[in-house]
Amino acid sequence: MLLCARWSERAAHEIAVAVVDHGLRPAARAEAEQVGKWAKALGFRHYLLRWEGEKPVTRIQERAREARYALLAACAREMGGAAIVTAHHADDQAETILFRLTRGSGISGLAGMAAASRCADAALLRPLLDMRKSALVALCEQADHPFFTDPSNSDEAYARARMRKLAPLLAAQGLDAEALLRLGRRAARADAALDACAAAAREAARIDSDAGLARFDPSKLRDLPLEILLRILGDEIERLAPRARLRLDRLERAALLLSRALQSGAPRRLTLAGLLLEFGRGAVSLGPAPPRRAGRRDDCGDA
Structure with missing residues (x-):
């Protein structure tokens, strides 16, 4: 929000802030409401979205992610938004690549999150994938603006939190965030080349389609x-x-x-x-x- 508020092209775009309350933590509702107050103070419209209904007991983070993007896509459709923009950063990208590496992902998975993709009818943009989390925290601190820390990030019930505890050991063996990001860039380059070859082969082999x-x-x-x-x-x-x-x-x-x-x-x-x-x-x-x-x-x- 702070970066959008300072964006030189802000006046040329209609920007709104959407916060999802997954209903998984008692404090989540109050945090979402506070973000709404901050958004309004910065001059942004605010949407508080709730994941309603009974929550699953397995694969909770995966299903919460699916619900979150479904809610964001519906909100974008309702307001006529062309794009959904998230604040995923370089540390998120490194964790995603490590998570997929441990699960035997293919080249496409090891490329990590795409900077631009689609979410239903809207573009899904992640412009901060080259920025480290520490730089974003520093930006908030320099602006003297408070922020929330999600306690689920350190909850070892979740695989990503357990992997974060392994980070120092992996880094000592050379598999730090920079190495993972380098792997992601190389995988993305190979993935793009393979996609281009597949597209050319598909067109050469196509008889007809509808x-x-x-x-x-x-x-x-x-x-x-x-x-x-x-x-x-x-x-x-x-x-x-x-x-x-x-x-x-x-x-x-x-x-x-x-x-x-x-x-x-x-x-x-x-x-x-x-x-x-x-x-x-x-x-x-x-x-x-x-x-x-x-x-x-x-x-x-x-x-």
């Missing part, structure tokens, strides 16, 4: 590296089934099975993310899967 179907020339897919084939599949699934949540291991399995079928020339049918992937009759096609029987799982592991 809102509900994609068909590709198998001879143009047969000799592609597995990573490129995987990305083509992933992009088409995202286009045809944007609400699907397909885990990387399932996508990897689908790409491997398709690659083997292409190499052998044997027809193959797979279902994943509610779509039917079929190789045969001179094409690789991807489109809506027929209705499944109750309890049946997709060939690549989706329920």
Whole structure:
């Protein structure tokens, strides 16, 4: 808020502040209301958003994040906002990369959070990813402006808090924040190159496509590296089934099975993310899967 208040282009933009009260801590409501007072003092409209309903008992931070972005997207839509801007900083980025590294993430995950992406109908912007948290704290202190420290950041019930306690040990072995950020930049560079190769290969292999179907020339897919084939599949699934949540291991399995079928020339049918992937009759096609029987799982592991 302080940076936005000082922004030279502030007058040219309508800026509002939205705070999410997840309802997970007794003090959260009062903190959100106080932020609202600070926002109004700086001349910003303020929206206090609440995560209503019964809270989950597992994967609480992941689900809180999903709820938070859903609330922010709805707020942006209501006010006609073109972008949601968050204050994620370099320390957040380093923690994200470490978190994903411990979970065996792929290249895209190791690239960390994107500076610009999408959240529903709005752009999602993170302009402070190159700034360390200490610089942002110093900015507030220099302005003599109070701020809140979220106690959940040190709650060892959460994996990220446990990893923070390991930070000194990891740094002593050379895996400090700067090393993690360097890894993220290199992964992002490789990810962009792989995406460009996959986009070119996808267009070269495309026979036709529409809102509900994609068909590709198998001879143009047969000799592609597995990573490129995987990305083509992933992009088409995202286009045809944007609400699907397909885990990387399932996508990897689908790409491997398709690659083997292409190499052998044997027809193959797979279902994943509610779509039917079929190789045969001179094409690789991807489109809506027929209705499944109750309890049946997709060939690549989706329920």
